[in-house]
Amino acid sequence: MVKQIEGEDVKKSRFKGFLFVVVVPLVSAGALALVVLSLLGINIFESAKGLGSKLPVISQYVNGDDSSTAKEEEQKVISLEAEIKNKEAKLEQLQSQLKNKDSEIERLNLEKKQLEEQTEELTAIQTENKRAFKDIVNTYETISGKKAAPIITKLKDEEALKILTNIKAENLADILESMSPQDAAKYTEMLTNESN
The missing domain is CATH 1.20.5 (Single alpha-helices involved in coiled-coils or other helix-helix interfaces)
Structure with missing residues (x-):
């Protein structure tokens, strides 16, 4: 166990020696160089930035x-x-x-x-x-066939047919009976064609 402790001490002393001989002098020299360069008016950070932007891997991290x-x-x-x-x-x-x-x-x-x-x-x-048409039809139904027949024969065929198709059958028969045979035949034919 003593050997193990001695081995660890030797490793620690080598590390301390490396720190005091290499690392501390390098850091001190770097700090001194930085102070001297900044006193001379040289901006080391701008130079490092320019240099870093030229290097392939570092250029990604440097906004040159x-x-x-x-x-x-x-x-x-x-x-x-x-x-x-x-x-x-x-x-x-x-x-x-x-x-x-x-x-x-x-x-x-x-x-x-x-x-x-x-x-x-x-x-x-x-x-x-x-x-109004219904009133006209009612009027023709109320007057006698003898008085209605001459009026209907004086109307246009379409108007006469319209009135005759809407008059009750008994009044229609009375009106057709009061017409001349030619007019009665004409209106009967028109009524027959209308019903077909």
Whole structure:
């Protein structure tokens, strides 16, 4: 065990000797050289940086070319600003399209409202016309066939046919009986064609 302790002491003393003989003088000389060079106005750090940027592995860690990095950053900024302007222009274009679509929707809604009003108006007119026509048919049903026959023969064929198709069968027979045989045959044929 004593031999083991003596072996360790020998290793420690060799390490201490190496420190005092090699490392301490090198560090002292380096510090002294740094002080002397800085007093002479030589910036050792800039020189080391320039030298380090030339070495392949160290150049990755040393920022020797700040101007190229600044130029790259400036190019990135310009590129991003251009991209922002493009996006803003596209946004304005989309907003304009949206405005146009909104105005078109508003116009179509107005047109739809007008068409609905026209439809309601036409429906009301149609209802009124149906009611008026029904009143006309009722009138022909209430007057005698002798009085209705000459009036119907004076009407246009389409109007006469429309009235005759809506009159009750008994009133129709009375009106046809009161017509001349040619007119009665003509309207009978028209009624037959209409029912087919």
